[in-house]
Amino acid sequence: MKECKTPDVPTFHRLRTVQGNLTRKLGISTTPHTSPLGNKFYMNHPTRLLALDWANPLVRPHIRTYPEVEGPVSEFWQADKWLEEIPYEQLSPMWADWKDPANRHRHFYVNELSSTEGGEYVLLLRWITVKGIVHVDVHEVEYNDAYQIFVVNTSSRRRIVASSLSRNVLDIEKRVGHDINLTLNVPSAHGKPNPLRLVADSRPMFRLRVVPWSDDVSGNVSKQYNAHTNVYLTNANLTHQAASQEYFVRFCSTSPTASSSEQFVALSEDFEKGIWHEAYDCELETMVLYQILPHLLPADNPQQSETSSHIGVKGNYLCRRDLTGGSEKEKEQPQLYHAMHKVGEPRKVSDTVEAIQQQYNLAVEGEPGLLQKHYSNSGIKDKISLFWIDQILSKGKEMRGRHLEDQRTRDPRLNDPGLIEKEREKLTARIEKEIQTELRKWVVSQPVGSLEKLAENDIMRQMLRPGDHYNALLDKDIIDVHKDTPVEILHTYLLGNDKYVWAEMHKKWSKDQSNLFALRLDSSSTDGLSKILLRPAYFVQYKNNLIGKHFRALQQLTVFHLDKICSPALFNLWKATGELGALIWFPEIRDMPQYLEDLQVLIDNLLDAWGVVDPRRIMTKAKLHILTHIVEDVRRFGPAILYATEVFECFNSVFRQCSVLSNHQAPSHDIAETMGDFERFKHIASLGWWKEGGGYTQAGTGIQEMVRSKKDIYQRLGWSLNSKHTPGFVQPLAKSNQQGKALSWAQAISPSHTIPQPNLPMAESPASWNRCQYVVSQSQDECREGSWVFFRDNERKTAIGCIFQLLSLANANASSISANTRVVIKVYEASSVKDHRLNMPALLPSVKPSQLTKPEDILFICNVQHDCYSGKCDLSEGQWIRRQERQAVKETGKRWTHTSLDRFVLNMHALHNVHLLREALPRSLTQPTPFHSDRKAVHTALSMDLQITGEKRRADIQAKTKATKERNKAAKAAAAAAELAAAEAGLADEELSADATMSSQLPAQTSSS
Structure with missing residues (x-):
């Protein structure tokens, strides 16, 4: 900057001083610790890091302070652990009507007596939200004037809207003129003012639940492994959409020497229930007190074993x-x-x-x-x-x-x-x-x-x-290290079951079969799948080095391309893998009992399919047995994607960049300080508040204007703030592509589609039409020409079809383009029974071949594959166009070619919109069928075979071990004999040499004598 003649450029030392002062003002400090084993490390304590969430105007609206009932389960606070298992004293203890200036300072606490606007007395038990509105569970209470006591009716528990409360316990004491006495000793309820009121001193009080994570990570960008053990943390009170982004991952500590168990000792200091921490709440514009408690402990299986x-x-x-x-x-x-x-x-x-x-x-x-x-x-x-x-x-x-x-x-x-x-x-x-x-x-x-x-x-x-x-966590009654280490789907399913199935299949392939599979996989339609980069040639070339995203793609598509290149048993295993995988990746669950029932059937089917392929695998691979616990985990914590660890694995790249900037003399300290500076920059750039003098301030107007006008700043910090389009939004072609390309209705619609021109408000006679890029569905998907979608047909029923054209009036302006756009859809009908090979619905052309649909009637996108088995698709020689470096490249050779058979299969293994897909289809097409009615009898038969093969296997191992020992013993004896012989030969040579020396000296001695 100085070289560019920029005025008033501070020195580098001055810049670092100001940055350090700002970090300290934000309350971020790097604290030294000595583990019980004597290892030194540094930690940025999460209580100070999470205080920034309260003071961040972009983050604060995403914090949910109370559990929620009713509606689909898609967040931690909607699942059973938060709703049913957590003791009430570990939930947020108070509520106030923050929107009412006159009552926002009237605080209501649990375990206290209160009264409603109707004059009823109630004992407050738990704050909870119903469809976004705060409610409270209460016991009814009656006042006995004669004895001046309050009688609690514990058999009458109900839920009332929190805003209906009018007087708290302090108001009631003033009204009745004496201290409150209850006739029943309700657990932890005393009727008198909650002791937390004294601690709060008129400040709101909340409890946050957090998700700690730990694993071993390389501190190097190069291939040389530089082992560090890291501890990160996320705020479980944030929505999953927010918490699944790198911005919300909080670095706590790292150490090349201290294990995660040692670092958790220091981390557990922040989990003490008697300690409250202060923060500025930018939404309530006041100081608040909060505690943090661990909710669950996700990690890979070896790390979870250490944690428990x-x-x-x-x-x-x-x-x-x-x-x-x-x-x-x-x-x-x-x-x-x-x-x-x-x-x-x-x-x-x-x-x-x-x-x-x-x-x-x-x-x-x-x-x-x-x-x-x-x-x-x-x-x-x-x-x-x-x-x-x-x-x-x-x-x-x-x-x-x-x-x-x-x-x-x-x-x-x-x-x-x-x-x-x-x-x-x-x-x-x-x-x-x-x-x-x-x-x-x-x-x-x-x-x-x-x-x-x-x-x-x-x-x-x-x-x-x-x-x-x-283990320090064994003493915490706020977490159970056995129950609260849930099945992590990245390491247990993708890098567990999927990896085993893939290895079992490709190890028997010839080179021709590998190439055939790659060509088939390359012909797959990826439209409607979660974002994947399909690289079939890479998959087969580096088949032993695939990672999670590769197995995610294979799990969704492999089953369509296995004809004549794998055994029936392995084909059934792939089907079971895809069916269970799709169910595991549910983002929200509307009918929890039915979902858990289906999940249990599919887990049983997968393990039984493994019993046919390799009955010993369940004994040797812990991940297969651990899968059985996912049913309980989903019930307690919600959908499995909530506690997937991809976001932590992604954050490792941020850690590595900090690591390479350290001189490695004190890596734990240097990295923690760098991460603290990173948190400071994120907070200021997000227009967060911090204490300055006697009040709170935020970044100046210049910085505010810059970050508001340049949203990509947040994306660089790991948070995508891209605003979503409203359903029905239509993106037209660029103006340069529209010029001279307006078509009449007859030109736009092929002769095979006999659809009359729609009568639109801005339509002229004759009207001109332009093609569009995409339309946004109700599920926020970008649907293009060729996309398969579920939509509302002319009779307002849910139907499925393929988008043939997206046409808008050429004279429509930007504000009216959606209203003047129609989607031409080729309609298909799903078969009433599943395809016998794939257990998926087949799609055939409808008797009503085409329909015009409004953009807002597009519900969601789905993935559909051509039925190559029925169509007898095959390889063909020819010239093809392939994209390389965003350019079209001509390629000559064999390629998998689809026949003209108009029959498709609805991909039920696809992960994207899997919950919407199952809701749109009849239950008969989605209900899983158990492989065996009597699983125990099947397992007994398999165990009988295993006992025979197991004895033989152990005998072979013992024989091989004995032979190896004898061979090693013989080799050792031979080596010793050779060494002895060499020693004796060396001694003989020394004696001969000595004799020769003496004999050569004798004549000289004789002559001299």
Whole structure:
């Protein structure tokens, strides 16, 4: 800037000073921490980061402070955990009529007595929203004038609109002239003013729920792996549309040395229920108090195992959620093999803590063998406790050697020659107890300095402590590390089941079959699918290196292209994979019981399909069994896409850019500070408020005008603010493409479509028509010519068809183009039964071949594939046009060519608009059918075969292991013999050399003598 002669350019040091001051004013600070294992790292605490959400005018409208009932489930606060499981004391405790200036300072708290506008007394229980309007669950209360007491009727619970409340508990106390007494001790309800009122001091109080995430990430952009363990977090009170964007991911900490378990110890400090944090609420224009509580813990399966103190997916008890498991031989037994296909007895946090304490006891007793068996049989292996247990075993071994075994240092009483055997055993046992007592005292005093933080009479001084000695999250009654680590669909389904099916298929292919599949896949229609980049040649060339987005594409399209290149069993497995995948990616659920029922059937079908292809796979791949838990997760948390981790994986690129700017002397500190500066810039650029002097301010008018006029600034920050078009919006062709291309109605409509010209308000005689680019459907899809759509026909019924033309009057102006546009649709009818091969509806031309439809009657886009099996489509040689670098390139060779058969298949494996598609079709076309009526009998038969093949397999492994050992032993013996022979030969050579030297010296010695 100075070189360009820009005036008043500050120095680089001055710029950094101002930036640092602004970051501190926003309350963002990077705090040092020492983990229980002694590792150093730095953290940006989420309580300060989330305070920025309250003060951000763009973010604050997206925050939902109360759970919601009625309507489709599409957000966390609409699912069962938030609605039914969370104790009321962990929800937002108060409400006020913020829109009424006269009453916005009259705060109503739960567990308090209030009265309505009609004069009824009620006891407030929980704030909740119904269709966006705040309600409150209440018990009815009656006032007894004679005894001056309030009688609570706990059997009469109802829901009233919050705005109907007129007096709070303070107003009632003034009115009745005495303190309030209730006749029934309702749990946590006392009738008197809620103690939180004193804490609030007239400030509103809310509770936020958050979603912490952790994983190992490379800090390098290059292929060289530079291991870091990161912790990020998102605000679960934000809508999914907002929270699924990188802008809303909050970086907390990173460390090349401290594990996620260690970093969660520091993070859990922000989850303390007794601590409230202050923030400025730009919507209410006042200070508010808030708490943050963890809602769930998404991650990949190894990380979730660590978070829940589980041994991992390779253990015998491979599930972090239930107790299903055993050795390979045990899993082959009918009962356990069947149990692997369903949800087992759930793990309990209390049992996990007890198991960890037993492991400490075994370590203190010096039983490493029993300890390893306990790890294997319980499936519990805590990262923090493992550190201390290894030290206990080492110290115990050293102490036992010094006090019991080494004659030079052992207890002098053991050296008494007159000591009889029984007395010696008693003395040895007494010394062993002393050693164990010493070890227990040592471990509870660790880490160094931990006891000084506790009061002298604190009972925790004599106990193993969460955070210090084992997983800190095991002590939090606000989260269950077993139930609240839900099935994550990216790693469990796309990189789990889909990856296994793809590998099972392509490993048997010849080169010709691979090329044939690529050509077939290349002929797929991708219109109406979620945004995918279909690269079939890449898929088959790098078939062992595909990632999630590739498997997402294969899951939706593969089943249409498998004729004669895979076995029937594998074809059924692909069908089960696509059917279940489509259901898992539901964005909203309108009928939860029916959805969960269908989901369970499709999970069962998938696992049973695997039983035909490879019955042993359920025993060796934990991800297949873990899929059985997704039914419970959807019921508790909502649609599975809410807790998918793609947004965190995407944010890793931001972390890497910060990492490469660090000199790697203090990476945790440098990256945390850089991320803090990034949060400061995001907040200011979003016109957020911060404290300046005695009040609150935001960016100046110049910056405000800039960010309002240049919306791409937010896109660069990871937040797309693109405003959506209203349904029915029509995008015309560019003016340069319209000139000289206006058509008459007869020219625009081909002879095969006998449709009269519509009578539109601006139509002239004869009218001229222009083609349009696209029309926006009710579901916000851009539908173009050739797109398959569901629409409302002339009889106002839902129909399906393919858009043939988008035509608007040539003289229509921009404001009236939608009203003067008509969509020409070739109508099709769905078959009344599913296609016997694909389990999908077939589409055939309707008896009414074409219809004119208004733009606003287009409901949603869908994906349709040509029925190549019925049409007997095949390869053909010719010249084709392919797009490269946005240019048309001619290519000669073979290509899959569709025949003229006018029969198509509605793609039920497509992820885009899958919920709308299933609602539009009759239940008979969407209801899944179980593969087996008696699954247990099928699993029993499979287990019988597995027992036979398993014994043979283990015998072969033992024989191979024995042969390898013998071969290694022989090789080792041969090597030793060769070494000995070489040594002897070397010794002989040395003797011969010595003799030769002596003989050469003899004549000289003789002559001299």
